[in-house]
Amino acid sequence: MQNDTFLVTGALGCLGAWVLKHLVDRGVRVIATDLGGEPVRPRLVMTEDAIAKVTWHVLDVTDTKAVAKLVADEGVTRIVHLAGLQIPFCRANPALGSAVNVTGTINIFEAARAAGVQGLAYASSLAALGPATDYDTWPLPDDAIPAPRTLYGAYKVANEQTAGVYAADWGVGSVGLRPCVVYGVGRDQGVTADFAKAILASVAGRPFHIRTCGLIPMQHASDVARMFIGCAEAGVSDARVCNLRNDVIRTEDFIAALKQVIPSADVTYDEGSEFPFPADLSDKGLQDVLGSVPYTPLSEALAQDAAMYRELVERDAIDLGQLDV
Numbered sequence: 002m003q004n005d006t007f008l009v010t011g012a013l014g015c016l017g018a019w020v021l022k023h024l025v026d027r028g029v030r031v032i033a034t035d036l037g038g039e040p041v042r043p044r045l046v047m048t049e050d051a052i053a054k055v056t057w058h059v060l061d062v063t064d065t066k067a068v069a070k071l072v073a074d075e076g077v078t079r080i081v082h083l084a085g086l087q088i089p090f091c092r093a094n095p096a097l098g099s100a101v102n103v104t105g106t107i108n109i110f111e112a113a114r115a116a117g118v119q120g121l122a123y124a125s126s127l128a129a130l131g132p133a134t135d136y137d138t139w140p141l142p143d144d145a146i147p148a149p150r151t152l153y154g155a156y157k158v159a160n161e162q163t164a165g166v167y168a169a170d171w172g173v174g175s176v177g178l179r180p181c182v183v184y185g186v187g188r189d190q191g192v193t194a195d196f197a198k199a200i201l202a203s204v205a206g207r208p209f210h211i212r213t214c215g216l217i218p219m220q221h222a223s224d225v226a227r228m229f230i231g232c233a234e235a236g237v238s239d240a241r242v243c244n245l246r247n248d249v250i251r252t253e254d255f256i257a258a259l260k261q262v263i264p265s266a267d268v269t270y271d272e273g274s275e276f277p278f279p280a281d282l283s284d285k286g287l288q289d290v291l292g293s294v295p296y297t298p299l300s301e302a303l304a305q306d307a308a309m310y311r312e313l314v315e316r317d318a319i320d321l322g323q324l325d326v
C-alpha cells in the first residue's frame with residue numbers, strides 16, 4: 002500500500018532487518034525505530050542505498066509519551082511491533098523484561114488507538130504455549146490454552162490478552178504472531194539461533210554443535226517478515242493470535258538438508274536436549290488472515306542463506322565471533 006507509513010519497532014533485530022528490507026523493496030515509507038546503534042543486522046540483508054531510504058529514530062518503547070508522539074508526528078498508518086527482550090534477558094532482569102515486553106506493547110497499542118492506526122501486527126511467541134505434554138489436539142490450534150513456563154512467555158500472553166481488550170473496548174484490530182524457531186541471515190542470539198549459526202559455520206568451514214534435538218517448527222526470517230507485513234496490512238478489526246508453521250522437521254533432517262546444500266557441513270546436535278515446545282502447530286488462523294502464508298521451502302531457503310553468508314564472509318562483513326557462543 003503505497004500511501005502507507007509503516008512504523009517498525011525493534012528494527013535493528015533480525016526480524017526487523019528483514020521487515021525493513023521487504024518494505025523498502027516495495028517502495029513503502031518506513032519509520033525504523035530501536036534503542037540506537039549501528040544498523041548491523043540491516044546491513045547483512047540490505048544495501049546501503051536501501052538503508053538510506055529508511056527514516057530512523059531512536060525510540061525506547063517503554064517511553065509512553067515518546068511512542069505516542071512519534072506515531073502521531075510521523076503519520077503512521079501501520080505498525081509492525083517487534084521490540085522485545087528474549088528469554089534469557091527476561092529471566093536475568095524480570096522488571097526490565099516486563100517494562101519492555103509488556104508496558105512497551107501497551108504503549109504501542111495506546112499510540113495506535115490515539116492515532117487511529119489502521120493495522121497492527123506484533124510479535125508474540127511460541128513460548129506463550131506450554132510443552133507438548135500439556136496438549137492433546139494436533140496440529141495444535143491457535144486457541145490452545147497458553148501455559149508459559151518462562152517470564153518471557155508470560156509477558157507474551159499478557160500482550161495477547163492486552164490485544165483482546167484493545168479490540169473489544171476501543172476497536173483496535175491486531176494480529177499477534179507466534180514465531181517459533183526463526184532461521185536465516187541476521188539470526189544470531191539465543192539457543193534457537195543455532196540453526197542459523199549452523200548454516201553460517203558451514204559456509205565458514207567450521208564445525209558447529211546445535212544445542213537441541215527433536216521435532217522443530219521452523220520459519221525462514223524473510224518469510225516471517227512478510228507475514229508481519231501482510232498481517233499489518235490485512236485490515237483485521239478484531240484481535241487475532243496466530244501460530245506459525247511452515248517447516249516441521251527433526252533436527253537431524255535439518256542437518257541432512259544443510260549437507261545437501263553444503264556437503265562439507267560438519268554439524269552435530271545434542272541428542273539429550275529435546276526442544277521444549279510443541280512443534281506440530283496449525284497455522285489455519287494465519288491462512289485466514291493472509292490467504293496464502295509466505296513459505297520458502299527449506300532447501301531453497303538454505304541455498305539462499307548459504308549464498309548470502311558466503312558473500313558476507315568473503316567481504317569480512319559478518320561477525321564470526323557469534324559462532325563461539
Ligand SMILES: NC(=O)c1ccc[n+]([C@@H]2O[C@H](COP(=O)([O-])OP(=O)(O)OC[C@H]3O[C@@H](n4cnc5c(N)ncnc54)[C@H](O)[C@@H]3O)[C@@H](O)[C@H]2O)c1
Nearest residue numbers: 011013014015016035036061062083084085124126180183
Ligand atoms: N527470532 C525468533 O526465533 C523469535 C521467536 C519467537 C518470538 N520472537 C519475537 O519476535 C520479535 C523480534 O525477534 P528478533 O529475533 O528480531 O529479536 P531481536 O532480539 O533480534 O530484536 C529485538 C530488538 O528489540 C530491540 N529492543 C530491546 N529493548 C527495546 C526497547 N526498550 N525499545 C526499543 N527497542 C528495544 C533490541 O535492541 C533489538 O534490536 C521479538 O519480540 C521476539 O520476542 C522471535
